[in-house]
Amino acid sequence: MNIKENIKTLIIKKPLKLDCGQTISNFPLAYETYGSLNNNKDNAILVFHALTGDQFVAGLNPITNKDGWWSFVVGPNKSIDTNKYFVICANVIGGCMGSFGPSYENPKTKKIYGTDFPVITINDMVNAQVNLLDHFGIKKLFSVTGGSMGGMQVLQFVSNFPDKTKTAVPIACTSSHSAQNIAFNELGRQAIAADHNWLDGKYTSKNTVPDKGLAVARMAAHITYLSKKSLQEKFGRKLQKRDNLKFGFDADFQIESYLRYQGSVFVDRFDANSYLYITRAMDYFDLVKQFDGNLSNAFKNTKAKFFIISFTSDWLYPTQENKDIVIALNAIGANVGFVEIESDKGHDSFLLDVPDFLKALKNFLDKSYTEQ
Amino acid sequence: MKSEYKIITDIIEANTRVLDVGCDDGTLMEFLKKNKNVDIRGIEISKEKVQTCISKGLTVIEGNAELDLKQFPNDSFDYVVLGQTLQAFINPEIVIKELLRVGKKAIVTIPNFGHWKVRINLLTKGTMPVTKTLPNDWYNTPNLHMCTIKDFVSFSKIIDFKIFKSLALINKNVSTINNSNLFFKNLFAELGIFLIEK
Numbered sequence: 001m002n003i004k005e006n007i008k009t010l011i012i013k014k015p016l017k018l019d020c021g022q023t024i025s026n027f028p029l030a031y032e033t034y035g036s037l038n039n040n041k042d043n044a045i046l047v048f049h050a051l052t053g054d055q056f057v058a059g060l061n062p063i064t065n066k067d068g069w070w071s072f073v074v075g076p077n078k079s080i081d082t083n084k085y086f087v088i089c090a091n092v093i094g095g096c097m098g099s100f101g102p103s104y105e106n107p108k109t110k111k112i113y114g115t116d117f118p119v120i121t122i123n124d125m126v127n128a129q130v131n132l133l134d135h136f137g138i139k140k141l142f143s144v145t146g147g148s149m150g151g152m153q154v155l156q157f158v159s160n161f162p163d164k165t166k167t168a169v170p171i172a173c174t175s176s177h178s179a180q181n182i183a184f185n186e187l188g189r190q191a192i193a194a195d196h197n198w199l200d201g202k203y204t205s206k207n208t209v210p211d212k213g214l215a216v217a218r219m220a221a222h223i224t225y226l227s228k229k230s231l232q233e234k235f236g237r238k239l240q241k242r243d244n245l246k247f248g249f250d251a252d253f254q255i256e257s258y259l260r261y262q263g264s265v266f267v268d269r270f271d272a273n274s275y276l277y278i279t280r281a282m283d284y285f286d287l288v289k290q291f292d293g294n295l296s297n298a299f300k301n302t303k304a305k306f307f308i309i310s311f312t313s314d315w316l317y318p319t320q321e322n323k324d325i326v327i328a329l330n331a332i333g334a335n336v337g338f339v340e341i342e343s344d345k346g347h348d349s350f351l352l353d354v355p356d357f358l359k360a361l362k363n364f365l366d367k368s369y370t371e372q
Numbered sequence: 373m374k375s376e377y378k379i380i381t382d383i384i385e386a387n388t389r390v391l392d393v394g395c396d397d398g399t400l401m402e403f404l405k406k407n408k409n410v411d412i413r414g415i416e417i418s419k420e421k422v423q424t425c426i427s428k429g430l431t432v433i434e435g436n437a438e439l440d441l442k443q444f445p446n447d448s449f450d451y452v453v454l455g456q457t458l459q460a461f462i463n464p465e466i467v468i469k470e471l472l473r474v475g476k477k478a479i480v481t482i483p484n485f486g487h488w489k490v491r492i493n494l495l496t497k498g499t500m501p502v503t504k505t506l507p508n509d510w511y512n513t514p515n516l517h518m519c520t521i522k523d524f525v526s527f528s529k530i531i532d533f534k535i536f537k538s539l540a541l542i543n544k545n546v547s548t549i550n551n552s553n554l555f556f557k558n559l560f561a562e563l564g565i566f567l568i569e570k
Binding site for chain 1 (some may be wrong): 419421431432434435443445448
């Protein structure tokens with residue numbers, strides 16, 4: 001697929017020293033924007049995407065022909081109102097929607113990087129994306145926001161660039177990936193590695209894809225994004241287009257069929273090696289350790305106004321982990337608000353039509369914008 | 373605007389840092405922000421009321437004062453306000469101590485259970501008093517530890533905090549409570565307002 005023609009790309013010339021020790025330069029960062037930058041250049045919001053997201057936040061994604069991943073949130077008159085704000089979102093480095101990642105060709109070897117691509121971190125991702133500010137001539141963003149891994153990038157961004165944003169809204173995230181988080185990611189990575197088409201990451205050169213492994217990784221992860229209650233209500237023990245059990249291993253149950261479908265559509269738009277790299281970046285994320293066990297120190301130089309949002313049924317990044325961020329901010333007298341949104345929809349709540357969430361986000365942004 | 377809020381606003385000095393514990397829909401926070409230019413934060417247990425506060429542009433944390441005051445360092449606020457909720461906590465002693473740890477000063481208001489109507493109510497009817505300031509029945513009231521103005525004054529001696537200012541609210545009029553008028557204020561005040569310090 002020739003995706004390049006629909007993708008805006010910024011070539012970052014400035015060398016970027018990665019946490020792994022390697023330095024990269026002249027690398028592409030794919031991005032998309034929505035709304036328009038005002039004359040004062042003070043209405044920009046940098047949105048960070050989650051594990052399997054991309055730069056196509058809203059409207060129709062030109063690659064998948066589906067709605068952008070945050071269509072409920074971003075758009076005219078929505079929570080992030082594109083009539084008012086200039087929204088920028090970049091594909092993370094390590095990703096597969098046009099930014100520098102494992103599916104790029106290594107200029108030295110003329111081969112696809114695959115697992116020769118350097119291991120990247122959340123820190124590297126935000127250090128790459130901050131270049132977008134210079135590109136647009138923005139001195140200070142109005143806000144940075146994102147859910148899940150996007151929220152982790154929000155925390156890292158504010159910590160790295162304390163003066164570059166007025167507000168910060170990390171949603172459904174954590175300051176440090178837990179053992180359970182790492183465990184689920186490892187399950188996904190092992191599923192990919194177990195696919196005989198993975199070929200140690202060199203599948204592209206052999207014209208094949210480890211789609212079975214990647215689909216299983218997606219299926220397992222998908223379960224962690226939902227709550228037990230929502231699964232039970234939506235599927236229960238309902239059978240898939242049959243009246244009785246078939247005493248075999250077809251998808252008898254609707255939930256099986258649903259997960260298989262989720263897996264199958266995912267492999268069409270996502271690269272298996274990118275999945276390995278991005279989950280690794282999430283696992284390595286530990287802002288607490290980076291600041292010697294005191295998360296408050298990550299934010300001691302910022303005057304940004306924070307608003308932290310969690311969801312009642314999110315068991316992947318539960319309320320307490322979001323609250324730990326609130327506690328760290330309060331310990332240094334930072335300006336921080338917090339709300340836990342009632343929702344049955346699990347971790348995925350931040351992507352869905354959850355009215356209380358949409359309302360809280362809109363009110364926070366709009367009120368903060370008029371006050372600035 | 374509740375008279376209680378006006379009295380609290382009069383006590384608080386301008387340009388200070390204030391925490392409103394149990395900030396409800398943020399009415400007092402807004403009033404203080406506007407009139408005293410304070411840097412104000414709120415804690416509120418109800419999700420719905422937190423949403424209202426956000427819609428007013430107020431910085432509020434959803435939380436429970438009994439559990440969530442812990443996160444604030446010592447003396448992080450000039451004033452901590454606790455309006456009419458002391459009686460609803462499981463352990464008012466811990467809450468008062470936490471208020472005075474987090475704030476240099478605290479303003480605590482209490483609905484006065486010593487008010488004559490409450491007393492008459494119990495004396496004549498023989499049932500738990502239901503009045504305008506205490507509208508709930510015994511089985512559905514959030515109030516676990518009702519006290520009188522006199523009780524609160526004694527409480528200051530028992531758990532050792534200083535009362536700097538004691539005010540009584542009687543029919544929207546404010547007056548000072550002192551040792552010689554305590555008996556009468558405890559009989560006629562609907563609300564006691566106290567400025568306290570460690």
